[in-house]
Amino acid sequence: MPHRQTYPGRPQLPVGWRRFLARLPVLVFRCGLGWVFGGRLLLLHHTGRVSGLHRRVVLEVVEYEPAGRSWIVASGFGPRAAWYRNLRAEPKTLIEVGNRRHAVTAHVLPPDEGAEIMARYARNRPRTARRLCTFMGFPSDGTDAQFRDAGRAIPFVRLDSAPGAGLP
Incomplete structure (x- = not known):
């Protein structure tokens, strides 16, 4: 498996009231x-x-991906995020x-696939993508190449639902 690029700056975990707000969802x-979150957020156990x-x-x-329910x-x-390592x-x-x-079953995606995902994400949500890159220490002037570089370094995970595995 290809080695991921390293983060330019490690984002700091929130503390105090910011941690409370981050955990509120x-x-x-x-x-x-x-x-209330629609399909924009999910709760991962x-x-x-x-x-x-x-x-x-x-x-x-x-x-x-509705067809594959992933x-x-x-x-x-x-x-190094705990949920990712878990x-x-x-x-x-x-x-x-x-x-x-x-x-679901989690599948870690290769860096090149992450690059494509980040480029699509940036086209759909340009402002959020720029903020995310800035937060993580990546350059964020909005070029497709920069979003692809960030996507190669960010760990992406696909969560595939088992057929007929919806639980009550």
Whole structure:
């Protein structure tokens, strides 16, 4: 597997009230109100690879493929994000989108595929893509080449739903 480029600057995890705000969507999902996010966010359940504890994180859906019932998400904090490392250790998991649960299997995507995904994302959401790149320390003057370079460094994961595996 090709080696990913390294992040130019490691984004800092939020602390204090910013952490509370960042974790607020998890509470929204836990209250059964995930539908307010439409299909833009999903709640990923994962198991700590060291602790074995059940964890949850809300992620932005970068792309959704309705035919194959798969969701693509990105690790904005890089390959050292806990959820990303946990999925690499145990790829079978559960997600919630809206008020529906889906059993999924995670597949880490190669860097060149990540480049294409980031380029498409930038065309669909240019302002958000520029902010994301700035947050992660990448140049963000909006060129397609820069978004592709960022996409090669950002870990992307495809979450594939098993046929008929929608859970109540």
